Amino acid sequence: DFKRVSSIYLASDKRGLNMLEREYDIRRKHGLPVGFLDAGTLFSTHHIEGPGALKNREAAQMDCYKAATGLLKHHIKKSGLSLFSHTEIVEYKERRGGYALLTGDGMTIRCKYVVVAAGFEAGKFLPRRVMNLISTYALVSQPVEPSQLWPERCLIWETAQPYFYMRTTLDNRMMIGGEDVEFRNPERRDRLLRWKIRRLEKKFKGFYPEIPFVVDMAWCGTFSSTDDGLPYIGPWPGRKRMFFALGYGGNGITFSMIAAQLIKNKLKGIKDERENVFGFER
Template sequence: MDLHSGLPYWVIKNSLLDYFHPLKDDFSTDIVVIGTGITGALMVHELCNAGLKCCVIDKRSIATGSSAASTALLQYEIDVPLCRMAEMIGEDNAVTAYRACLQSISDIEKVLESTGVEAGFERVPSLFYASTQKDVKLVKEEYEMRKKHHLPVSLLGKEEIKERYKLQVPGCGLLNEESAQIDAYRAATGLLLYHIKKDGLEVFTHTGVKECVEKRGGYVVETDGGYKIKCKYVIVAAGFEAGKFLPREIMDLTSTYALVSHPVDPGELWPEHCLIWETADPYLYIRTTGGNRIIVGGEDEEFCEPERRDALLRKKIRILEKKFRKLFPDIPFKTEMAWCGTFSTTKDGLPFIGTWPGKKRMFFDLGYGGNGITFSMIGAQIICKKLQGLEDERSKVFGYERIEKYGS
């Protein structure tokens, strides 16, 4: 399946990485990571830093799946509000998930700093506003829950939001100062190139997986080219395409739309360039880029067929432009490029990280939902620790054991 279409801004901005290295012989290693997107790249970084022998395979060029189309907002907030998640999975587990996402933003920053990978990481605030007067109650309940657990948050009234950010919203909103934005394509390609050079990492592109055959003490990964990779462990970091390796469906597929504007005069942008999103479902989300462009995304549809998804692109561009101009009537906005893509969601808003019950040597690092990148960092840490015989208390929140319990 085509994961995206149109013109994803990041691929145009950075240009495609000219790396072509398909597997052309049988190979042996300790760990095979499937997927070269940001999830696979962060996973590889943790493995290499721990001295674990691994390789990466992908049926595409490096990071040209979902990562190329990601709008890459880094927030500790999850698609399901904390106050509602607490009702679904218990308050302690929900708070653990939110705190883990908060910590992961700093962890991603440290990874990029330690490797010298310039991926446009920028600390910016995040504003979550009530889409309707009816949602004001939800925003206030969410504020009280976050304050109770000492998560960074401030409650802003409608007029205060207008005065501070030139933003015309229907109701109040929550502001947090602990968010960031990134270029996921540059991060993924940069991290993989870093470890190719530093650790001799083997990255096999244009190498699809035909089958993973479980053997005594590990797996044999059979590729579409007829070659075999013998390994002790397999880590699937292939987003919703991981479904072929799972015994049952655990996610819902959704189509989403995004567009990027012409460069805007810096003085016409809203102060602090905060990330903006709302309570509506599906929600609108907005960010800026380093070149003073504006990215607007949303208008999700609950289907994943590429032809049906792509046919709506022009209509969705008009809708997203109209929504932006309603919020910021004074900012001149003209779309320069637009794209659409497919991503996965879960009922409780959380990723699936770890092994499927009964399969101890195949790990899944699946950062579903709007927090895919922060979830990817968490998943990389949890799985790497597990491979070293270490436990991580976050495992119980993000693991597969909750499938039956929470109905995900």
């Protein structure tokens, strides 16, 4: 379910437009592929009323669940990877030359290295708080006729905070989301869902009132981000054999790939300059 589609980063207001103009210059300076759409072009090509947008033709969408489970299946088959799902690590002990991890059902796993990739729940493995937790909301519509969807079926997101984004699926549904709020507890997050559904639907209708959007399913989830917006990838100072990969924010697809490359390089003793950007000592 991987598909190349263009993406539109929409200025929600004048401030957003100024930010996108700066972003455009920076991307151009570093040779990244990007285009700028002024208000007129944005309306004529994408039927969106707005002050302007960045357009990127080098973009893609995929089904993350299929990608993650597909990767695991591939490595189980190809390299004999052992996978223990639904196995909680409740405690760990540093041993000479590695770690002993205690599972929720009382088993012990011994290993030379540990990679803690426990998402927004990784905090308990760290001596200090480095993550901010955020709840986010998403909806998927019933399928529509392909001809009813917006031009190029591009990925659309905007500069406003909380933001709004939308995309289509291969079976001609629309997936929209955003409305992020600070996470306090799962009950509060879930209680807000009905209200958030209405807000997201309204937001969509503001963009494309002519497209019939009938909600088929809605959900919410929590992710973690950091104060400077970059994830932490690497060992905690002093714990050479315990690696962390956390705080991806809303960019889990991109940052998880960088985390995999960085940690693999570290384990193989290959120098990787990105350590300085993503490490805990930055």
